Amino acid sequence: MLHTEAVYVNGIANGNAATIEAAGFTATSNSRNRAVVLATPNAPAVSGNAAALRLIIPAVQGADSYCWVIFTGETTNATIAETHITLNGPAIVIPDGITREVLHNVIAAGTKLTVQVLAQNTAGKSGFSAAVSFTVGS
Numbered sequence: 001m002l003h004t005e006a007v008y009v010n011g012i013a014n015g016n017a018a019t020i021e022a023a024g025f026t027a028t029s030n031s032r033n034r035a036v037v038l039a040t041p042n043a044p045a046v047s048g049n050a051a052a053l054r055l056i057i058p059a060v061q062g063a064d065s066y067c068w069v070i071f072t073g074e075t076t077n078a079t080i081a082e083t084h085i086t087l088n089g090p091a092i093v094i095p096d097g098i099t100r101e102v103l104h105n106v107i108a109a110g111t112k113l114t115v116q117v118l119a120q121n122t123a124g125k126s127g128f129s130a131a132v133s134f135t136v137g138s
Contacts, residue, residue: 035123063119109138
């Protein structure tokens with residue numbers, strides 16, 4: 001709740017430290033930093049089995065979260081537009097993920113996967129990483 005109030009006050013104060021402190025909060029900076037356009041993430045590492053499928057990428061500087069796309073079956077692709085992502089084929093999407101995701105008992109053993117990930121922040125979305133193919137073990 002306190003975090004929500006701080007976000008509200010910061011928005012009203014437009015980042016002005018004196019206004020933030022007058023509202024009873026501690027200002028962490030007297031300047032606003034614009035979000036930067038993100039670099040494309042490295043190809044993800046995919047490991048594990050049907051019980052626990054692990055998806056890992058190194059953090060991208062400036063990223064707030066990551067959008068994971070796990071295509072099931074034949075290799076397909078995803079495209080990015082300004083406000084949306086178009087998927088070409090059946091997929092599982094983690095829209096607001098982190099650098100390490102684990103899917104427990106979601107994908108059956110023997111399923112062929114193609115995994116891609118993009119970084120995102122308030123400035124927008126990066127391009128998709130290189131696709132990685134993986135067959136889920138038992």
